[in-house]
Amino acid sequence: MNRRTLLASAALGLGLSFGGAAEAQMDKVKACFVYVGPIGDGGWTYQHDQGRLQLIEAFGDKVETAYQESVPEGADAERVLTQMALSGCNIIFTTSFGYMDATNAVAAKFPDVKFEHATGYKRDHPNVSTYNARFYEGRAVQGTIAGRMTKSGKIGYIASFPIPEVIMGINSYYVHARKVNPDVELSVIWAYTWFDPAKEADAAKAMIEQGVDVIASHTDSTAPLAEAAKTNGAVIGFGQASDMAEYKPSPRVSSIIDNWGPWYVKRVGALLDGSYEQVDAWEGIAGGEVLIGEITDAVPAEVKAEAEAMRDAIAAGTYHPFTGPLNKQDGSAWLGEGEVADDGTLLGMNFYVEGISGEIPQ
């Protein structure tokens, strides 16, 4: 297709959308994906791509997909998005927080293309939706296991960047570890990266050398598990974003799996049958977006049962991981007895809960 016919078809597309019903049924949808890392990262981007594959499985010929890997979060993203919109994508999923502004800027220029931005909060135009997952629910399950399993009383969390999503995870992990083990002590290392296997391994190693024996990570690679594996079972950890099953049964004793497939199937399905609407979605264990990977036999049966009960209670909606009484780190009251944190507070979370030492980098 040369540029002239490209522009002509784009103009035709625009004309159609102004002339006809915008939410009409479609025979075929082209769904495009923008990835922040390589599919081979084994974590975050890999899971988004699994979601894309589920989409193909669900709709067969009715869906066509395209993706681009390792798109930097910045001006490049806007260029890639424009290119995708021009090449006939009906719906574009932008799968990292840093694409937020680019997504909204390009969405303004292509009102008949649907944009879905993962983990963001800006919906400046009617064709922009956002979707996110309640990873902190999975952290509650991990915290329970960590509190029960630690022998040294020291647990660790390899954090990426000081953003609300990560702080939510740290707080949830600690709160639930302390619930089953009041003396537990948490070490946090800020790696300032989503993906740097050598640095993640070094962080895990530093923790292990200081007696930490349960490590959770919020970075994307399997390096912390590989480091824990060198201790012959003395240190355990969790799969992050992906199941990381190759480290079963130990050190990987459980995992948080980001399961984006159902969401992608639902949204493209809505586009096909004409029921598509702008939304702000934040699903968790109940919605199937957050899965808890198999808890292995390296964990005693009663701990496993306790963790699974936690998972099921969250799924059933009978328990919220941030239920009072909870104080902030400085001792001031945050949630009263039985009070539950609202989503607004969680999405802007910038404080530790009481008991965690250290400061959040600002």
Next chain:
Amino acid sequence: MDFYGINPAVLIASLMVASVPIMLAAIGELVVEKSGVLNLGVEGMMIMGAICGFITAVHSGSQLLGFLGGAAGGAVLSLIFILLTQVFLANQVATGLALTLFGLGLSSLLGQGYNGIKPPPTGMVPYGPLADIPFFGRILFTHDWMVYASIAVVAAVWAVLKYSRAGLILRAVGESHDAAHALGYKVIRIRVMAILFGGAMAGLGGAYVSLVRVPQWTDGITAGAGWIALAIVVFASWKPWRVLIGAYLFGGITVLQLNLQASNSFPIRIPVEYLAMSPYLITILVLVIMSSGRGKASLNAPAALGRNFHASR
């Protein structure tokens, strides 16, 4: 002997391990630069070494063969650099940068299907009672053999450059290729061998990352270590033992800052941002101090560094 939960013996032991990849890559690049060639493709050669070493180790089941494969991978990639800069006389800076970009892409292609596979485990050297010596046993006798091999390489490079005729010729080529040529030395041939050595060392460093330090393959696994290696060569003012010091300093501060973050009992809370930037900050600081001294260190760069040679001139 713990200082607020940080055991100095453990810390030194782990900084020795953390420094191996950058030390190997830097000592290779030092030889390349001593011959008057500036190869900025260290990162690309490292990551090629990481994937080639990984593939070899997985298929052969032998870690030793993996390291050889890694060295070969780095050296093969450096052949492209040799072809472009030594035969076609292309600009070395641009070619080196292109080599890094190419290496990153090619390694990602080669690595398709190698995610989530574990390489053969690292065999521990049997130390017997040596490891039980207090303090020094923990520092010196707990490592895999590559840690010692990397120090041996530094010592060998130092000895060759300082005491052997081959080292003298290499330095002559790097200081004045025209004079060396007039004396009858094969400038291009010597540089080709130096670049191949540099590629092999970078590949070895990369293989250490994917086989020992983070025993797995993921795209972009070296994450910029090659650039640090380049900085360390300048930092070391082209002296082999200073490469070792530079690598240990950088590795040491990296390990220390992580330990300080993990330690909840350390009395002074240093903000994390400063800890995270400290390895780079201190590298820059030492660089400034060293080059501001009587000017000797900064003048130590090989005179013909980055200049192409052709016999017709």
